[in-house]
Amino acid sequence: MKLDEIQKRLLREVADLHKVPEGAYNIRSNSTSAGRRSTENIEIVSKTDVSGIDIFIKPNTKNESVHIPVVLTESGLKEVVYNDFHIGEGADVVIVAGCGIDNCGNQDSQHDGVHTFYVGRGAKVKYVEKHYGSGDGKGKRILNPVTEVHMEEDSTMEMEMVQIKGVDDTDRKTIADLKEGAKLVVRERLMTHGEQQAISTYTVTLNGDNSSADVVSRSVARDNSFQKFDAKIVGNAECHGHTECDSIIMDNGRILAVPGLEANNVDASLVHEAAIGKIAGEQLIKLMTLGLDEHEAEEQIINGFLQ
Amino acid sequence: MLELKNISFNVESEGQNKEIIKNVDLVIPDGKLIVITGPNGGGKSTLARLIAGIEIPTSGNILFNGEDITESTVTERARMGISFAFQQPVRFKGIRVIDLLRLAAKKQLSGADACEYLSAVGLCAKEYVDREVNASLSGGELKRIEIATILARSTALSIFDEQEAGIDLWSFQNLIDVFRHMRDNIKDGSIIIISHQERILDIADEIIVIKDGTVVDNGTKDEILPGLIGTSSALKCRKQ
Ligand SMILES: Nc1ncnc2c1ncn2[C@@H]1O[C@H](COP(=O)(O)OP(=O)(O)O)[C@@H](O)[C@H]1O
Ligand SMILES: [Mg+2]
Numbered sequence: 001m002k003l004d005e006i007q008k009r010l011l012r013e014v015a016d017l018h019k020v021p022e023g024a025y026n027i028r029s030n031s032t033s034a035g036r037r038s039t040e041n042i043e044i045v046s047k048t049d050v051s052g053i054d055i056f057i058k059p060n061t062k063n064e065s066v067h068i069p070v071v072l073t074e075s076g077l078k079e080v081v082y083n084d085f086h087i088g089e090g091a092d093v094v095i096v097a098g099c100g101i102d103n104c105g106n107q108d109s110q111h112d113g114v115h116t117f118y119v120g121r122g123a124k125v126k127y128v129e130k131h132y133g134s135g136d137g138k139g140k141r142i143l144n145p146v147t148e149v150h151m152e153e154d155s156t157m158e159m160e161m162v163q164i165k166g167v168d169d170t171d172r173k174t175i176a177d178l179k180e181g182a183k184l185v186v187r188e189r190l191m192t193h194g195e196q197q198a199i200s201t202y203t204v205t206l207n208g209d210n211s212s213a214d215v216v217s218r219s220v221a222r223d224n225s226f227q228k229f230d231a232k233i234v235g236n237a238e239c240h241g242h243t244e245c246d247s248i249i250m251d252n253g254r255i256l257a258v259p260g261l262e263a264n265n266v267d268a269s270l271v272h273e274a275a276i277g278k279i280a281g282e283q284l285i286k287l288m289t290l291g292l293d294e295h296e297a298e299e300q301i302i303n304g305f306l307q
Numbered sequence: 308m309l310e311l312k313n314i315s316f317n318v319e320s321e322g323q324n325k326e327i328i329k330n331v332d333l334v335i336p337d338g339k340l341i342v343i344t345g346p347n348g349g350g351k352s353t354l355a356r357l358i359a360g361i362e363i364p365t366s367g368n369i370l371f372n373g374e375d376i377t378e379s380t381v382t383e384r385a386r387m388g389i390s391f392a393f394q395q396p397v398r399f400k401g402i403r404v405i406d407l408l409r410l411a412a413k414k415q416l417s418g419a420d421a422c423e424y425l426s427a428v429g430l431c432a433k434e435y436v437d438r439e440v441n442a443s444l445s446g447g448e449l450k451r452i453e454i455a456t457i458l459a460r461s462t463a464l465s466i467f468d469e470q471e472a473g474i475d476l477w478s479f480q481n482l483i484d485v486f487r488h489m490r491d492n493i494k495d496g497s498i499i500i501i502s503h504q505e506r507i508l509d510i511a512d513e514i515i516v517i518k519d520g521t522v523v524d525n526g527t528k529d530e531i532l533p534g535l536i537g538t539s540s541a542l543k544c545r546k547q
Binding site for chain 2: 291
């Protein structure tokens, strides 16, 4: 695989990859495939009509993983990529996606990844997605991911989405629909700096009895950054839905949390929680009595909060 | 040695100037365990916060080992060797017990070291090191973790503010054992415990009684304790 040092660093940030991953993988670098491997149970095929790949995971594939990181290092590159995941019944897999952009130039770089998951009956998926930006060019680093999740009966999906550093503009949309007994857990962690903007919109529709969704966002908005968390859960059956936005604001950071609960069935139980505020003074003081200065105390509190 | 010289602390409350601490003079000698008692609202916690630097006195001076620390920040005092266990411990989302102990100990604590501090406060280390210091811990568990961080710091001056409140009876005995053990290994450090409990007063070298923001009594345990028995400043046993 031919990757330069910047590309390797981005890969480490977004996928914890220090070398070629085990299992199936597809590494996309500046709009071309820098490496791919299918395995007996997981097949990765390029799309022919649009840019992107289809990932086919055979039924009952157990304890296997797929890594599909994307890195962009050419300033001014803009791409839309469609990745479809077909996860067979009863499979149990880990999918690691993620995008790192290094922009040293003056033109905006943008990656819009459209991920669609077809999660088969009884399948279990853990999905990890990290976004990271670096480079000191004037060009923005923009990521607009769309994630669509279609969950069959008794399937489980756990999504962990992290964006801590360096992405200037994000408009994330996550749409999910769940059949009977399906379970969706989302953990989003977000930190914005400078003039960054991040919008995250969820629409989760619980169509089957005993389906459940738990969407939790923890975020920190610093400097002049702005975040919007817009989480909507629709309950069309006997189901449980929970959304939570737990945020720390610092400096002139701004956060807008928009709760949205729609119950269309008398047995739907939906809860929304939101808490936004600055770091509690007593937390800072406690750490200062342990010998940390105010800045160190802040860093510890934020690091913990975003763990 | 800690010296408070003519310390007063006023706050602006409902448009009125309220004197919370009034002209307090105190000397906390090295090698001693001091218990501060007195009625609720008397100013004990405020005094502790003044010593830790969380509040700055309106007038007067605070000297620590001869150095004037009246204007020193909380961080500076902590680094000089002052530790303070809060009456109401603070919760942190995402910070684990081991993280807090490491911050307190200022070094890469091994799992075994962390275990020792947690065992000392009666917590099963294995179950607790990786727990978050968040709302999932009970008030009693939090207090014990708070004490463990003070043990991990092992500084010249340790201040404990009403640690027994919210702790169950079994750990109350345990708490006294922790304080006794600290007293036995005190060397040239000093310990201040704020408490109403007779059994804690009983392990004091010296007792200070604070009421309405002033020191109303101050002396050795044998001088002071008999006069307190039966008052709210020396409660027989909790929950009775
Ligand atoms: N910052 C403050 N503003 C207003 N009143 C205060 C402040 N701090 C303490 N007090 C008041 O001072 C008195 C002493 O409080 P405290 O030191 O907590 O007493 P103790 O610990 O002895 O129960 C109480 O009446 C309390 O309400
Ligand atoms: Mg008090």
